[in-house]
Amino acid sequence: MSLVNSPSxxxxxxxxxxxxxxSERLCHEALRQTLADEGVELTLEQAFAHFMGTSEAVLxxxxxRLIERPVPGDFIARFGARSFDAFRSxxxxxxxxHDVIRGLGARYCVASNGPKEKMRFTLGHTGLLPHFEDRLFSADDVSRPKPAPDLFLHAARTMGAAPAECIVIEDSPxxxxxxxxAGMRVLGYAAMTPAERLRDAGAETLFDHMKQLPALLRT
Ligand SMILES: [Mg+2]
Incomplete structure (x- = not known):
């Protein structure tokens, strides 16, 4: 389906x-280091290929599988502490x-496979939280994270929009x-992810800089 002639x-x-x-580069580097503690050496690119867009359970x-034994109980805590240290600096x-959000004519929200606490920290640290304060949706809110449709459907229902009226901006397959x-249109942000992986997953239009997004949303 093309965005051309589609309703906004x-x-x-x-x-x-x-x-x-x-956050993706910082997060995957933290994960790479935490895996190295367990004796598994990955490149940053391999870390992206394994973990991009996964929920905590899938991670x-x-x-x-990678360390070939049960995951130590403090793995997530160590990975989280490393990530937050990197986020802080x-x-x-x-x-x-920031410009995209200031210029948006439509309503908007955020829906992440990550925990709400992480979103509050990362959006707060970058000055974006005031735009999203009352419209944060997390995989914590639903039983099945992405790639299931539950989180996007929950966000749309709560915001009062039908799935066919929603456009999702995503950077992971x-x-x-x-x-x-979820029956929604998707614009694939291919700055860090290979464009063909987003296209293969079903993104109808791809872009690689946020300054391109306002025009894509208007058509
Ligand atoms: Mg993402």
Whole structure:
């Protein structure tokens, strides 16, 4: 389906990590280091390929397969502490996203596979939280995270929009699949993720800088 001649969106649903905040590189580096503690050496690119867009439960399954034994009980705590240390020193909003949000004509919200506490921290640290304070949706809110459609459907229902009126902005194949399963249109932000992986997952239009997004949302 093309966006051309489609009605403009009633609701724009942003993914958080990699779309609003530039957290993916910092997070995957923290994960890479925490796996190295367990004796598994990955490149940053391999870490992206394994973990991009996964929920915590899926992440733990992958870690268990990689380290070939039960995941230590403090793994998530160590990974989280490393991530938050990196966020405190280096986290920034995705370039151009403040302007996109200021200029949006449609209503909007954020829906992330990450925990709400992490969203509050990353959005707060980058000055975006005031825009999203009362419209944060997390996989914590539903029984099945992305790639299931539950989170996007929950966000749309709560915001009072029909799925066909929603446009999702996603940077991971997992998130693109979730949006398509929810019957929503998806614009794939391919700054860090290979564009073909987002297209294969079902993104109808791809872009690689936020300054391109307002025009895509208007058509
Ligand atoms: Mg993401």
């Amino acid at each position: 969106a009633a609701l724009v649903i942003f993914d958080c990590d990699g779309v609003l905040v530039d 733990l399954d992958i870690v268990e 280096d986290l920034q909003a995705v370039d151009g996203v 997992t998130g693109v699949k979730a949006a398509r399963a």
